Amino acid sequence: MSLRLPALALAAALGALALPAAAQDxxxxxxxxxxxxxxxxxxxxxxxxxxxxxxxxxxxxxxxxxxxxxxxxxxxxxxxxxxxxxxxxxxxxxxxxxxxxxxTEDPAARIASFPPKIREAIKAARVTKGMTREQVAMAVGYPISSENPTLDAPVWRMWLGSFSEFQVLFDAKGQVRAVETDPQTRNLVVME
Known part of the structure; x- marks a missing residue:
């Protein structure tokens, strides 16, 4: 029985040591x-x-x-x-x-460096042609990873609501070339 107690104490100590690692993650x-x-x-x-x-x-x-x-x-x-x-x-x-x-870095300085039309679109939570992936994310959030496993994909599949899908299409330079969606969603998410 004396061997069980130290083993339990050791297991408890190891468990306590595992907590800081999880906290670091x-x-x-x-x-x-x-x-x-x-x-x-x-x-x-x-x-x-x-x-x-x-x-x-x-x-x-x-x-x-x-x-x-x-x-x-x-x-x-x-x-x-x-x-x-x-x-x-x-x-x-x-x-x-x-x-x-x-x-951890305030995005304000990055946004201030963007062209006026891009800044306006971000402020309005809309997408416009010429935006980069970073700028689209700032404007309307990240695409969900269950539908968009990689952020460098040529198309981001996104939703404004359950039945309001829109797809952001990027060109070879990583800039928005088009947004495909129905007319109603387009009016709510695209800045021409």
């Missing part, structure tokens, strides 16, 4: 929203649907990652608790997912 930190994200007041989905009652939280808004839950990153934005839900990008671990949506 999923750090808490201060940063900024990567993109315009839509919230219902407490939940931001990686689908970024523009459903009724949702408001846009602008790219560059300060955000603090405070923890992690089941398929969610807990954040504070303007002093209010929000969760960024990993609803459709579950192939990304939560640490990587968090770093995608809450970046």
């Amino acid at each position: 999923r750090p808490t930190y201060n940063g900024y929203l990567c993109c315009n994200l839509r919230t219902d007041g407490s939940w931001i989905s990686d689908s970024n649907y523009a459903e009724s009652g949702k408001r846009v939280i602008p790219v560059g808004t300060p955000a603090q990652v405070t923890g992690y839950g089941r398929y969610r990153v807990n954040v504070l934005i303007d002093g209010k608790k929000q969760d960024i839900g990993n609803d459709y990008s579950r192939d990304l671990d939560l640490g990587t997912f968090a770093k995608r949506y809450v970046v």
Whole structure:
């Protein structure tokens, strides 16, 4: 019996040592929203649907990652608790997912360096020809990884709502050459 107790103590100690490694994979930190994200007041989905009652939280808004839950990153934005839900990008671990949506460098300087039409489109949460992938993400969020496994793909398949799909087509230089969608969605997501 005396051998069991040290073995249990050793197992407990090793378990305690494992916790900091997990915490390093999923750090808490201060940063900024990567993109315009839509919230219902407490939940931001990686689908970024523009459903009724949702408001846009602008790219560059300060955000603090405070923890992690089941398929969610807990954040504070303007002093209010929000969760960024990993609803459709579950192939990304939560640490990587968090770093995608809450970046450590304020995007304001990058945005200020863009041409006026691109800045205007980002501010309006719309896509326009000539945008880079980075600029599209800032404007309308990242495409969900379950439908878009790589960000360097020539087409990003995205949704404004459950039945409002739009596809962003990139040219060989990685700039938007077209957006394909129905006329109603086009009016809501494209800036000509």
